[in-house]
Amino acid sequence: MNILLKRVLDRLVRTGNLKVTGPKGSTVIFGDGSGEPVHMHIKTKHAERSISFDPMLAVPEAYMDGELDILEGGVLGVMRIAFQNMGSGGIDATWTKAIEGLRHAFRRLQQINTTSRSRRNVQRHYDLSGDLYRLFLDEDMQYSCAYFEQPDMTLDEAQVAKKRHIAAKLRLKAGQTVLDIGSGWGGLGLYLAKAFDVDVQGVTLSTEQHGVATDRAHAQGLQDRVHFDLKDYRELNERFDRIVSVGMFEHVGVNHFRTFFEKSATLLKPDGVMLLHTIGRSGVPWATSAFVRKYIFPGGYIPSLSEVMPAIEKSGLVVTDVEILRLHYADTLKHWGQRFAANRDKAKAIYDERFCRMWEFYLAASEAAFRWQDLVIFQIQIAKKNDTLPMTRDYMAKCEKALELREIGHRQETAAAEPAVARSVAAKSVAARSAAAKPARRRKVLDRE
Template identity: 50%
Template sequence: MLQSLLARLITRGRLTVATPFGTASAGTPGDEHPAARLDVALRIRDARTAMKIATNPDLYFGEAYMDGTLVVERGSFADMMELLGYNIHLLGENPNPRLGRILSSAVGLVSGRNGLKKARENVAHHYDLSGELYRTFLDGDMQYSCAYLRHPDDDIEAAQLAKKQHIAAKLLLEPGQRVLDIGCGWGGLALFIAKVADVRVTGITLSKEQLAVARRRAKEEGLDDRVDFQLVDYRVLDGEFDRVVSIGMFEHVGLPNYAAYFGAIRRLLAPKGVALVHSIGKMYGPAPTSTWILKYIFPGGYAPALSEVMPAVERNALWVNDVEILRLHYAETLRLWRERFDARWPELSRSYDERFKRMWDFYLVGSEISFRYFGFMVFQMQLAKSVDAAPMTRDYLHEAESALRQVGGASAAVAAE
């Protein structure tokens, strides 16, 4: 059975799998693609692990790697994932759209019931890990979302600065405006916006660790009179804002809460207000979140298809002024994070064990492969309540972005220590 599966799956590159039941291999290394040149061997150490992977690979493949019962004996773990991702992509078998909708609805409605208490617990699971961990692989500004690579050889610092400039340009910022940052993380974007546009920003988060860092940074930068960070859920926040921005937070809202989320944006926006939502999505239609990701990394997380998002936007009578799809930007962001994480592991190993490292490797590499081969992308959606809240053409975006680049990265970036 294993030999038959590998023969069908691996047509480029070579994969050898050793199990207690025997060894199987398939494929021949070629040179038409970097992944096709890979020659990888892995071993499944015991029969129980092999049977578990066979019955539920979505969960147990990752668990086996974490536990050390699945080991890569030739090549690296990243090589193995690249080889598998590339060959699965070549099969061209996207999820069945109808089945995807059914599974997405069933799993999304169960895992996405992120009420006020559950949402706080889910955030704490991932974002209240030590700041030391995130500082090792993120940029100096602690941006934990898709970067924007204007050039293929951009490093993470340049790419995250470009992301903030791109977002600030889309927000059409003017001095004196009131800006709300939903899911403000460690405060980097809020502080950047306050600096480059002379606006007042309210940043909200459900992470106590992130809140403490963000408040400290605002005080150190002398911006605590214009940037206010709060521990509050967007659903209970009051006020009116000229601009609303939400970066990398919508993935944690949960499918049942989309109407409430966009309803809150409409409620909080001033009549001529503009909002910008930046989120991971899927290009091939609704599909459930990986059970391994839900268990170990992002409980309650869900990356939607645009077909699931638009109905909630429409029901809340919001104009969709602009949608931009960032395709390979997150794959490259994850690659840069992974390289930094690996380089700094000797420092982290004083606080975390090897199982944690393998879990984080699986998360970073698996996510990168999803963006390279499995239809994951990032969308940026500009929204408004009024038909004339934004210019009729996109010329303003390029002009504003160019002006922000002239400010200079050194004066615009806010470093996190």
């Protein structure tokens, strides 16, 4: 094994059970032997050298290119060992810490997200084939953290619970106008329109998502109340009663935080309320993962709360509630990873083997970051005025419960209607067969005559 790589791993992996086989076939074991075993096979000298100098980027690249295989433990196991050791005094003593420090220092240069650049960044990820996303997302195509009210919830149930949770914090009233910044495939906007009789305008920079969302609005007969625009939020001039943004703020970039909230302030009516749902850090500000920035979300940045709050304060908006969702996204990503694995051959048919390995690493590494690193979800409720919302949070729970009961009632009505529909269809089928049989019997009588 490369001497430099052996030194890096000796200093990094103090706990865990990591086995590494090098290009020549020799195997070295690192860690104290605790936990589930992980076995990596570095197949080329090129990968071995690259990992020695920049492991956080070179490991996923080598995996994507087939120069590294994980024989035991999977990507999740590799990342578990990496993240659980990063605070143990190992990586802090190596110069790889300096590489990550430089990435943090230059993060603003990587996030100059002008309107045109934001559009290109979004197209890199969200304009991938919709068929790919259908392979691992829930039925409603919610591509953001679900809300697991109960640990045994299915992914679809938890995504519906997420929509209820967000809707309750908006305190919606019939007839209000809602802006959905980063509207995705339209599921949240359509849900709000149906549940609260509000008018929704969604904006996205993804051509693929815009087309799907628009088609869904027409298919559900909601095109007069829900419409989606292929537009940057900075181009809007209307005013809205409510603003919701889910999974979009991660793409704004640290340079543009103040612009985002100042624009939101101009778009909100005097009694307006906003709900921001975004990935965040529970720790200090840090650089975006080099792998994620290069291959998954160019221009993206995951902020600490200390970076978000000053931008809100300077915009003149009032923070009325903050909730931190911790392991919900880890469980969401676990579901996505399992679904992607079950449909891997279909994903490979859409793209190729390298893409599948990249996507596997992305989903597993993201799950690991939410389980063992400092990634969380911020849900920040914001208002124009301090007295717009009730003084206690009771209204949120009441709204969620009312929505849940209504959804249960709707499912029961649908289930009760299905047998009646089935009987009606069966009766029509019998009548049709009987009618078709009469001419045949008449022909037989005529034949005998």
